[in-house]
Amino acid sequence: MHSEAVASRSADQRDSRESRNGGPQLDAVSLAIIEQLQEDGRRPYAAIGKAVGLSEAAVRQRVQKLLDQGVMQIVAVTDPLTVGFRRQAMVGVNVEGDVESVADALTAMSECEYVVMTAGSFDLMVEVVCEDDDHLLDVINKRIRAVPGVRSTESFVYLKLKKQTYMWGTR
Amino acid sequence: MHSEAVASRSADQRDSRESRNGGPQLDAVSLAIIEQLQEDGRRPYAAIGKAVGLSEAAVRQRVQKLLDQGVMQIVAVTDPLTVGFRRQAMVGVNVEGDVESVADALTAMSECEYVVMTAGSFDLMVEVVCEDDDHLLDVINKRIRAVPGVRSTESFVYLKLKKQTYMWGTR
DNA sequence: CTCTGGATTGCGAAATCCGCAGGCTCAGGC
DNA sequence: GCCTGAGCCTGCGGATTTCGCAATCCAGAG
Numbered sequence: 001m002h003s004e005a006v007a008s009r010s011a012d013q014r015d016s017r018e019s020r021n022g023g024p025q026l027d028a029v030s031l032a033i034i035e036q037l038q039e040d041g042r043r044p045y046a047a048i049g050k051a052v053g054l055s056e057a058a059v060r061q062r063v064q065k066l067l068d069q070g071v072m073q074i075v076a077v078t079d080p081l082t083v084g085f086r087r088q089a090m091v092g093v094n095v096e097g098d099v100e101s102v103a104d105a106l107t108a109m110s111e112c113e114y115v116v117m118t119a120g121s122f123d124l125m126v127e128v129v130c131e132d133d134d135h136l137l138d139v140i141n142k143r144i145r146a147v148p149g150v151r152s153t154e155s156f157v158y159l160k161l162k163k164q165t166y167m168w169g170t171r
Numbered sequence: 172m173h174s175e176a177v178a179s180r181s182a183d184q185r186d187s188r189e190s191r192n193g194g195p196q197l198d199a200v201s202l203a204i205i206e207q208l209q210e211d212g213r214r215p216y217a218a219i220g221k222a223v224g225l226s227e228a229a230v231r232q233r234v235q236k237l238l239d240q241g242v243m244q245i246v247a248v249t250d251p252l253t254v255g256f257r258r259q260a261m262v263g264v265n266v267e268g269d270v271e272s273v274a275d276a277l278t279a280m281s282e283c284e285y286v287v288m289t290a291g292s293f294d295l296m297v298e299v300v301c302e303d304d305d306h307l308l309d310v311i312n313k314r315i316r317a318v319p320g321v322r323s324t325e326s327f328v329y330l331k332l333k334k335q336t337y338m339w340g341t342r
Numbered sequence: 343c344t345c346t347g348g349a350t351t352g353c354g355a356a357a358t359c360c361g362c363a364g365g366c367t368c369a370g371g372c
Numbered sequence: 373g374c375c376t377g378a379g380c381c382t383g384c385g386g387a388t389t390t391c392g393c394a395a396t397c398c399a400g401a402g
Binding site: 026031034037038039040041042044070071072073074075076077078079082083084089090092103104106107112113114115116117118119120121122125154155156157158159160161162163165166 | 195197202205208209210211212213241243244245246247248249253255259261263274275277278283284285286287288289290291292293295296311325326327328329330331332333334335336337
């Protein structure tokens, strides 16, 4: 019962996307479903179906597939300050040797919330979340710098978080 | 709706010791509830209640309060690469004059997912999410650098996202 | 044309969500 | 002591949602 124009356009996007990253294809309907769940992760399937033009069962099946494929996850996110983590920092890391193995080592540390390999004057950027200054100092100087291959680090302690959204996939 | 509540809540508060904790303190039970919802944002209230030792209705009331207070939000999060945003970058910004007004200007840009004021060799760090290289180039060189007060920028283009968790409040 | 595999739909049963009334505890005022 | 109100929890019935499954649709291959 729904728009065939959307379906044909999604075929084009599927081809171009798949050639880039080989990941699972997302058509316009799945994107709309994700958008709904980015507004409210507990929105009922029937309400989502009404919004995107699908039956409740179809939405449920697609959501389950998106979760199984790891395309999205539905989770609670919190403001770190209100749950007792008073010090955050972005840490730029320079590596000699294999960058990926260093990234894996940092990924294994629970204080590292966010690890990304970058091009530029840093090889890695890492966001660390700590309870206080001592904890932060310990993580940066004793844990991160102790990883084999880490040549140097530069820290940017957070003073104020101005914006943090989860609207990936929309716009 | 108001999905940026978490970040915007602490926006206009200063260095009062009390306001640093932002909202209300969380007891162990609320923390346990958050932990449950960080594993699965759609977990039924009854199952959460069984895990934390509360009735279904009590869990429901607490969750609603945590959402209303902006302590947490339940949302779908995705890997930007799999939903069509192929270029991301962290941008360090140096500012002359009022840092906060520059931060507000960047916050208003939809491509800026994440804006934080920092101490260190950058005054601001901004995460930018774009569809392609042209888009990224345009945002950095034409939009960000055009903001009054921006002295210089340095970009770190993302090569590979290694870790992205939402486990704040656990550990 | 037929067949096949994937996606969607409809529907009944089970589970969950929701609002509300009532009970319990703890401070604070009289 | 006694009362009162706020805050939190529990129990419960009805409305809503989720779940599993069989049937249907549809495009593409043979």
